[in-house]
Amino acid sequence: MSIKKKIILSFFISFSIIATLAVAAYLDFRETRSEFKYLEIAESIRGKTLQLRRHEKNFLLYGDSKEIDLIHRYIREIEALIEEARPYARNDNLDRLDAKMEEFSTEFEKITRMASEFQQRLATLKPKAPSYRYLVPIIEATFMEHPMQNAQLLLLFFDISPGDEHIAGLERLGTEIKDLRKTGEKITEISKELDKGARERVQRIIDVTKVAVVVFLPISFLIGFVSLFYISQSIVNRLKKLMQTIEKSGAGFFSPMPFPAGHDEVSTLIRTYNNMAEALRLREEQLKKKEEELIQSKKLAAIGTLASGVAHELNNPLNNIHISAQILAKEMGEDCTGVIEETVDDILSQTFRVKKIVGNLLDFARSKEPDFEEVNIVETIRKSYSQARKIAAFKDVRFSLDAPPEVLIEADPAQLERAFINIFMNAADAMPGGGELRVRILPEDDGVTVEISDTGRGIPPEVADKVFDPFFTTKDRGTGLGLSIVYNIVKNHGGSVSVDSTPGEGTTFTFRLPRHR
Numbered sequence: 001m002s003i004k005k006k007i008i009l010s011f012f013i014s015f016s017i018i019a020t021l022a023v024a025a026y027l028d029f030r031e032t033r034s035e036f037k038y039l040e041i042a043e044s045i046r047g048k049t050l051q052l053r054r055h056e057k058n059f060l061l062y063g064d065s066k067e068i069d070l071i072h073r074y075i076r077e078i079e080a081l082i083e084e085a086r087p088y089a090r091n092d093n094l095d096r097l098d099a100k101m102e103e104f105s106t107e108f109e110k111i112t113r114m115a116s117e118f119q120q121r122l123a124t125l126k127p128k129a130p131s132y133r134y135l136v137p138i139i140e141a142t143f144m145e146h147p148m149q150n151a152q153l154l155l156l157f158f159d160i161s162p163g164d165e166h167i168a169g170l171e172r173l174g175t176e177i178k179d180l181r182k183t184g185e186k187i188t189e190i191s192k193e194l195d196k197g198a199r200e201r202v203q204r205i206i207d208v209t210k211v212a213v214v215v216f217l218p219i220s221f222l223i224g225f226v227s228l229f230y231i232s233q234s235i236v237n238r239l240k241k242l243m244q245t246i247e248k249s250g251a252g253f254f255s256p257m258p259f260p261a262g263h264d265e266v267s268t269l270i271r272t273y274n275n276m277a278e279a280l281r282l283r284e285e286q287l288k289k290k291e292e293e294l295i296q297s298k299k300l301a302a303i304g305t306l307a308s309g310v311a312h313e314l315n316n317p318l319n320n321i322h323i324s325a326q327i328l329a330k331e332m333g334e335d336c337t338g339v340i341e342e343t344v345d346d347i348l349s350q351t352f353r354v355k356k357i358v359g360n361l362l363d364f365a366r367s368k369e370p371d372f373e374e375v376n377i378v379e380t381i382r383k384s385y386s387q388a389r390k391i392a393a394f395k396d397v398r399f400s401l402d403a404p405p406e407v408l409i410e411a412d413p414a415q416l417e418r419a420f421i422n423i424f425m426n427a428a429d430a431m432p433g434g435g436e437l438r439v440r441i442l443p444e445d446d447g448v449t450v451e452i453s454d455t456g457r458g459i460p461p462e463v464a465d466k467v468f469d470p471f472f473t474t475k476d477r478g479t480g481l482g483l484s485i486v487y488n489i490v491k492n493h494g495g496s497v498s499v500d501s502t503p504g505e506g507t508t509f510t511f512r513l514p515r516h517r
């Protein structure tokens, strides 16, 4: 993923976390507000129910008619609060309270009605003696507090029978008052529960908010920091490594960086750097090769000039010695004794050998420009091999040629033959006990590759880069000029030649020649 995308993604992650937290905080705030509102109403209900109970008590104690209005007022207020609390209700406490309030209201209505009826009747009752009239205000004041005791008073001191409506009325009133008290207690109980529940809800919401603040907030910040740290570290680390590698490449070490995973900008940068480093390394290799070639050419040119001078100087006296030896042999004829004949033969063979060396020297020194013509290189190889066989011993050597019938290039056929003969001769020298000599010709679009492999003794690695040097030889009777001549010929054709050898296994010479000059 690209750095741009990573930054956008991390921004969106952070934004989403912040947005989620903001929404959660807003919802939490709303919830808290409504819970506090509910608690406020629940507290009011509780307060008003206590007030209601207080006035109920006062009314039942003193029968004060002002208390009736106050009780009505509280009933109305509590019912209004119940309606106000409904949107926040989470259980049936409000419904229960509402039902009990209705019950209370009905019972209270009944009691006030019965009380007023009793008071009206009481005024009409006749006491058994006139002095008992003082009991009327006492009964009036206490009939609701102690209805049954007052019924006894009526029976004792008033002209009334036990089956009278007053007595039955007081008994019913007593029962109603008991019910009202029970309902009142229930109301107190429910309003207490309501208040307690509301407090618990507020406490719960405070606990949840605490957890959110103490746990989720640090976690989201941690996630944000960790992802930012990871992104920046992965970029910074790779850039640091790239910087170190670039510094090294400044000193000429074009080592590539480990292939980067991913497809972000830093990875692309590293890949681009690796491609550049590889291109520079190849360029440097080519430059080194060209430099070596230049040194070799200069060396060859200097040695060539020297060799040509020496060869010219040697050629004439050498010819004279050779001709003189030939004349001497002829003149002595049959009379020649054994030692003299051997000495003259020796002079002849040695001068012949030196002449050959001088001839090679001249060939090498002249380094003629090729006479280009169209050549079938497959044919040239065949010819070269049969020429080589005439000169050197190819005892037990199996020759194989892997090539198409015709590969045409522009070249000097005589010079190429010379070069291939030298290679074949060296191969024969390297396989005195026999072996395989394989030639592969591989045509290419703009040239041809010729591989000549033998299974001979091979070239030790420490001398491998010297074999093309003039006068380098490991043979007793070698001149060390064969491969130098090959090198010159190939170079004059605009090609290249290289050697690859494993001591004890064999040697391969690879020629690359262009199709056209």
Ligand code: ADP
Pocket (backbone or CB within 6 Å): 422, 426, 427, 430, 454, 456, 457, 458, 459, 467, 468, 472, 473, 474, 475, 477, 478, 479, 480, 481, 482, 483, 484, 507
């Ligand atoms: P010369 O054959 O006179 O020694 P060359 O220049 O032809 O000179 O070869 C130089 C040296 O390279 C040889 O002396 C030999 O040590 C080594 N050489 C060349 N060709 C081969 C080969 N096919 N196998 C092993 N060594 C080789």
